[in-house]
Amino acid sequence: MLVRQKIKYIQTLGQKKFRQEEGVFIAEGPKLVKELLEADAAAVREVFGVTDWVEENASLLAKTTVNTITAAELERISQLTTPNKVLAIVQQYATSEPISVKGQVILVLDNIQDPGNLGTIIRIADWFGVTQIVCSPDSADRYNSKVVQSTMGSIVRVKLNYTDLEEWLGSQKDIAVYAASLDGKDITSIQKIKEGIIIIGNESKGISDAILQLATTRITIPAKGKAESLNAAVAAGIILSHLL
Amino acid sequence: MLVRQKIKYIQTLGQKKFRQEEGVFIAEGPKLVKELLEADAAAVREVFGVTDWVEENASLLAKTTVNTITAAELERISQLTTPNKVLAIVQQYATSEPISVKGQVILVLDNIQDPGNLGTIIRIADWFGVTQIVCSPDSADRYNSKVVQSTMGSIVRVKLNYTDLEEWLGSQKDIAVYAASLDGKDITSIQKIKEGIIIIGNESKGISDAILQLATTRITIPAKGKAESLNAAVAAGIILSHLL
Numbered sequence: 001m002l003v004r005q006k007i008k009y010i011q012t013l014g015q016k017k018f019r020q021e022e023g024v025f026i027a028e029g030p031k032l033v034k035e036l037l038e039a040d041a042a043a044v045r046e047v048f049g050v051t052d053w054v055e056e057n058a059s060l061l062a063k064t065t066v067n068t069i070t071a072a073e074l075e076r077i078s079q080l081t082t083p084n085k086v087l088a089i090v091q092q093y094a095t096s097e098p099i100s101v102k103g104q105v106i107l108v109l110d111n112i113q114d115p116g117n118l119g120t121i122i123r124i125a126d127w128f129g130v131t132q133i134v135c136s137p138d139s140a141d142r143y144n145s146k147v148v149q150s151t152m153g154s155i156v157r158v159k160l161n162y163t164d165l166e167e168w169l170g171s172q173k174d175i176a177v178y179a180a181s182l183d184g185k186d187i188t189s190i191q192k193i194k195e196g197i198i199i200i201g202n203e204s205k206g207i208s209d210a211i212l213q214l215a216t217t218r219i220t221i222p223a224k225g226k227a228e229s230l231n232a233a234v235a236a237g238i239i240l241s242h243l244l
Numbered sequence: 245m246l247v248r249q250k251i252k253y254i255q256t257l258g259q260k261k262f263r264q265e266e267g268v269f270i271a272e273g274p275k276l277v278k279e280l281l282e283a284d285a286a287a288v289r290e291v292f293g294v295t296d297w298v299e300e301n302a303s304l305l306a307k308t309t310v311n312t313i314t315a316a317e318l319e320r321i322s323q324l325t326t327p328n329k330v331l332a333i334v335q336q337y338a339t340s341e342p343i344s345v346k347g348q349v350i351l352v353l354d355n356i357q358d359p360g361n362l363g364t365i366i367r368i369a370d371w372f373g374v375t376q377i378v379c380s381p382d383s384a385d386r387y388n389s390k391v392v393q394s395t396m397g398s399i400v401r402v403k404l405n406y407t408d409l410e411e412w413l414g415s416q417k418d419i420a421v422y423a424a425s426l427d428g429k430d431i432t433s434i435q436k437i438k439e440g441i442i443i444i445g446n447e448s449k450g451i452s453d454a455i456l457q458l459a460t461t462r463i464t465i466p467a468k469g470k471a472e473s474l475n476a477a478v479a480a481g482i483i484l485s486h487l488l
Contacts, residue, residue, distance in 0.1 A: 116360075120475050129468030154471050188485075221485060224373030227398050231364050234481040237474065241432075241465060241482040 002048070002073045010048075010077045013089070016141050023092050025143035027155075029084040034060065035153035036090055049086035050074060064088075079145045092143060099132060099161055099168075101175050103195055105244060109135045110165060110211050111202040112232060118142065119150025120233035121200070126154035128240040133158060136165045136211075169214040172197065177215045178243070179207050180235055184218030187242045198243065200236045219243075246292070246317045254292075254321045257333070260385050267336050269387035271399075273328040278304065279397035280334055293330035294318060308332075323389045336387060343376060343405055343412075345419050347439055349488060353379045354409060354455050355446040356476060362386065363394025364477035365444070370398035372484040377402060380409045413458040416441065421459045422487070423451050424479055428462030431486045442487065444480045463487075 012018040013026050024045060027033055030053060037044050037060040046065040047054075054061070054068045074083045099106065107130050112118050118140040125133055140147055142160045151158075169177065176196035199215060201207030212218070221230060221238050230238070256262040257270050268289060271280055274297060281288050281304040290309040291298075298305070298312045318327045343350065351374050356362050362384040369377055384391055386404045395402075413421065420440035443459060445451030456462070465474060465482050474482070 120478065123471050124474065124478055126469045126471035127465075127467050127474055131469070152471070152473070157470055221371075223371050224488065225370045225375070226401055227367050227370035227396070229396070230368065230371055230481065231477070233475070234364065234368060234478050237478040238481050238485040242485065244468065 002067065002069055002077070007073075007076055010087070010089070014079060014145065016144070019092070019141075019143050024089050025092055025148060026079065026087060026145055027090050027148050028078060028080055028087045028145075029149070030057075030086060032149065032153050033086045033088045035156050036088060037061070037064070039156040043091040044088050045091055046089045047086055048074065048077060048088070053085040080149070093159070095161070099134060101172060101195060101197060104132065105130055105193060105195065106197050107133045107236070107240075108165060108169070108197055108199040109133060109139050110199060110207045111136050111205070112139045112200070113203055114232075115140045115144045115146035116150050117203065117231070117233045118144075119147040119152075119155075121236045122147070122151040122158050122160070123154040124233065124237045124240060125158050126151075128244050130240065130244075131158055133160045134165070134168060135160060135162050137162050165211050166214070169197070169211065176217065178217050178219050178239075179212055179215035180220070180239055181206060181212065181218045182220060182229075184220040186222050187219050187239055188222065190217070190219060190243065193243050198239060200232055200239070203232050246311065246313055246321070251317075251320055254331070254333070258323055258389065260388070263336070263385075263387050268333050269336055269392060270323065270331060270389055271334050271392050272322060272324055272331045272389075273393070274301075274330060276393065276397050277330045277332045279400050280332060281305070281308070283400040287335040288332050289335055290333045291330055292318065292321060292332070297329040324393070337403070339405070343378060345416060345439065345441060348376065349374055349437060349439060350441050351377045351480070351484075352409060352413070352441055352443040353377060353383050354443060354451045355380050355449070356383045356444070358447055358476075359384045359388045359390035360394050361447065361475070361477045362388075363391040363396075363399075365480050366391070366395040366402050366404070367398040368477065368481045368484060369402050370395075372488050374484065374488075375402055377404045378409070378412060379404060379406050381406050409455050410458070413441070413455065420461065422461050422463050422483075423456055423459035424464070424483055425450060425456065425462045426464060426473075428464040430466050431463050431483055432466065434461070434463060434487060437487050442483060444476055444483070447476050 041063040044064045048067045048069050179199040285307040288308045292311045292313050351369050423443040
């Protein structure tokens, strides 16, 4: 049985402040929790699963505190509209080492605000083999429940850093920096790259001027119709599909 | 002042059944409502705007019943988390004529369930100059508030039809039909097209078998990483950017 105090604790983890204090985040649903367990079982501190799920996944749960709960209890702790068999409390990732661009393509996000967009971009990065994303400090929190859920498991494989973009980009020498804007080179005319930085900007304001100044090439998805813009995640997907 | 009966009426339009009975839908926010007024002022039956908005847009409102309301009243009728100056009741579009593929590219959606995805796909179609989408009858309703809002105005320019896909596709002769799947030709190796049909499938199940049989070419976005799939709207954006 789930005690009242535990339910409250899980509910507070909906807030960034408490997640940071505790160094954990919430993940839900069989697919995502299984990916987390398979990637690093020791990082999954505690799971709350319905009987079926716990029995089916017993072999993965040796290193984890397991709570078998009822569907009604899951409903009380879940942040999903449709709770889905299991919720896990997972340890946040260690802040990674200073990031080197050498030999890889890194995605940079300047103030992506919408958690769904951030999660979808993490999933897109994973699809195209990009394993490192650098975000401005004002971007959505990677441990926000909507971000975690919309990565569909890719949060396990893609590293995120939050850092001052001006400073970090300024310290990169001899690296090609591509910035998505409305007045750049047609992406279909640009050669594929194996190394470099690709910057995607805020949903309504695009990339901030100071950051745009640090780009070596501005790139654009050519419009054939009358829409004024594309969704930031869709733009990221199109750009990666042409450049990688 | 907004009478109680009117508030109730607007709230019922959140449901498809009532929207169909009344032949209208709800649109919100200055940008979207302005695009609707500019496209066809007579179709905007009634607007509910705060004083500022009504004064600024007086020249567009000659053909429309205008209600000047308070921010608190807008809050009561709005379906948005953050109500934004104006809400409009708009006439649904006439069901269009039988669709001809001749000389154009048509997007076909097989059971797209998520309203945000459908709205984003309409916006993508508009960006790439695709003006006609054909949806299976079990797809999300184009007049759902989340669909309307996430088109960001593109709902004005892109026509949607809901029809039995098997029947409609079966009746198309000598037309190239591309279907997004996980086992098709690499989209980067396919020549650009000026005419044809592009099918995008359901978020988790993809394109149904019966529909897939009617495709002349299966196409795939090559994966370089480990994500199992891409979001349906992102996939649509990538495919259109390569094929058009």
